[in-house]
Amino acid sequence: MRLAVVPGAGPVGLICRIGDDSRPGAPVLAADLASAIREHERSGALRWVWPCTAEIYPRLLQAGARVQRCHDAGLVEALLLGRAGRPGEPAGLPAAAARLRGAPVPAAGLSAPAGPQAALFDAGDIGAVPAATAAAALADLIAVYGAQQEQIAADRHPVRFSLLAGAESAGGLAAAEMSAAGLPWDAHVHNEMLTELLGRRPAPAPGPPLRPARLAELAARIAAAFGSGRPVNPDSPAQLVRALAADGVRVQSTRQSVLRGVQHPAVPLLLEYKELARLHAAYGWSWLDTWVSDGRFHPEYVAGGVVSGRWASRGGGALQIPKLLRRAVIADPGWTFVVADAAQLEPRVLAALAGDGAFAQAAAGGDVYAALASAFSGDRAKAKVALLSAMYGGAGGEAGQLLAVLRQRFPQASGYVEAAARAGEEGRVVRSVLGRTCPPPSAAWRSVTGESGDPDVQRDPGAGRAARARGRFTRNFVVQASAADWALVALAGLRQRLAAISSAAGGPQLVFFQHDEMIVHCPAGLADAVTAAVAEAAAAAGRLVFGATPVSFPMTTAVVRCYADAK
DNA sequence: GCCCCGTGCGCG
């Protein structure tokens, strides 16, 4: 069963059944949308069709309503726009409906949270006849949903694209649920680590913020290590370059990799300073104050936030937490984490995509690189470099040689990424296994690389560089985006399986998702059941996304009370 | 004083 729903201001909402013949029933005004949704969820399997999970679902979760399945019209519209070569155009319901009608498309942002959706009803409308705008929005939603279903069915691979739309929508649900649940975070442990590494937290004082003791001391020693004796701000690359030049050391930049090759007394101090300053600035006390409350880190995940289908995050740097700080991620008393990590996901994805027999056999078991080593005179490290270079487009060092071996021994696997690279260089688009489409080249790219038509006009000298850069992007896109397809389907499957597991102590919760890694927080007694669910979800994702293939997609799991112990 | 961009570095 499918139910279309449009939220109103406050607790109200408008619900309408969509029949098997795709015809809408009569709209029903729910005075308390959350409880109406809870009621429907109890009565059996159904899919909610709504404009935007990120807008409606956090409120519902807060009111205690969880849903199993949905169709997020905004996320699906973005997928369809991407397929049509128009990524980034407004994908919210007002824009989608306007496009359907052939009317001028309202600017993006109108469909952003707290946009007009929130104003569909006045508070006084509760129990009254729904406002005309609400009825119109519901009609728009149903029309847009119908059109989207038709567009999905018209895809070259409708089953796959439909799976993508479902997984993208499920991802939206998981993202909202994970943001609401939060990642267990021990602020005390974090604070002690900061104090140990940086010194005591400086007391608030007027003027520019003070450095913690350890950083201040390092900064002073760095300044003293330069010949001029003048103050040097170690946070300023420009000042550092000048100070080094004054001492006869010329560097292109002050990044770690460059500094490591430089002989100067300030360098070791600088490297130490940079590492600690980074921790202080990005994940220090103010981060703790801002993002951690009640023992949870509450990040905001943005499902579909990356062109490849990976998630992005907003605020708190949820997807860049330094490994060091995993020490502060500690399960509640009596609870534990099941940390699941897809092992060597990208080479396995390439193996399944390319259908290269020998390569796929190598990806059927435990260690892909070890299985490929025999082709590289038994050297596992060489096999790894060859694979990474093929997927990322690197060719420096000995990578060129290793790529030639790869091309000879595994022509189909090599050919798959080479073809993607060529497509990109020629300005074409490429798609992931489920049909997520990369953006077309920008106008600037076309103008740099385009032939002028006049043989006397010199080709832009940057043309080759721009073409190759786009080739690397599309080469990587087919692998990264297909890996994201798999991970999203696995996440959706795990989410569904977890919903069926619970104990007196409570049910398992997804609390973290980072590209190919998932963390479930659960009562200790449920760890085995959760571990089994992870394995099932991973295997099912392999079948759903890639069909019949010898390639396996194992997830390593660790049952730990502290995230830092997972590896 | 505010905004934007480049630099640098954390994660996969």
Next chain:
DNA sequence: AAAGCGCGCACGGGGC
């Protein structure tokens, strides 16, 4: 060991 791909965030510094 670093590089090739994808991101978010903090900071300095220039432009307004």
